[in-house]
Amino acid sequence: MSTADVVPPGSVSLEDPSEYRPEYKDKDDYRTFDIHTSPERVINTYRAMHTNQTLDYVKKKNEYWCKFNHGEMSIMEALNMLNNFMDESDPDVDVPNSVHAFQTAEGIRQKHPNNEWFQVTGLVHDVGKVMALWGEPQFSTVGDTFPVGCRPDKSIVFDAELFKDNPDLQNEKTNTKLGIYEENCGLSNVYMSWGHDEYLYRVLKAPENTCHLPEEALYCIRFHSFYPWHTSGAYKYLCDNKDLEMMKWVNEFNKFDLYSKTPDIPPLEELVPYYTKLVEKYIPRKLKW
């Protein structure tokens, strides 16, 4: 156990990021995206995403989903819904998304046994995918995210080549490096492609909902799919100091989100009671979705 694990929220520090790598497959064998060899479901999801996610599209999705009038349920109920959800963007996951939630949380628990909010973050981070079960297409629910309203970076999966039919790339307001943004405006002022990260973040922050997770957790939730930023180091010119500070938590989180992806199903009957109690501490009531 590291001392970083017992620091209370509000003054959290991450001094000793620990290694985490289950021996299922090589690190390099995760996240292989190749237009010639990737599964068709993966390519098709990203093609639809990179073609259709425009600034205008994202603004409309924000408006539609952030009325929080789609249902009322607890986190555990939402997680349960993901028993029926398979993510088509993900080349490394062949289990329902609810299983991936427990795998991520358990990976975090192994390395951060006393950091409860971090474990809760692992469990809930993908729950925004319930949108798909309410009719949202996979291309605006799952997959890596990227800023809209400015030129897509080369590090985006499939090398930005699937963007060729995106109308924002023909528009001179949105096809330059900065596009509609000012340098270092901060990621909270950037429109990200619409998906489960932003949706869950907005649900948890909604004034009608109660959530006691610290800012670090909310950052992981909001930006964990922004691989071009947290893994490739792109888009620094849109970041403010806060974003750069928080990035170390997103990177620590990412190890567990990614490398816990194995075919092994964790012992769910044992885990549900533990996590139900933990979640109640941080997200105690039903949420408006």
Ligand SMILES: O[C@H]1[C@H](O)[C@@H](O)[C@H](O)[C@@H](O)[C@H]1O
């Ligand atoms: O395919 C995956 C999956 O949809 C994850 O939930 C998301 O966070 C990742 O960024 C993405 O690559």
Ligand SMILES: [Fe+2]
């Ligand atoms: Fe995710």
Ligand SMILES: [Fe+2]
């Ligand atoms: Fe995930």
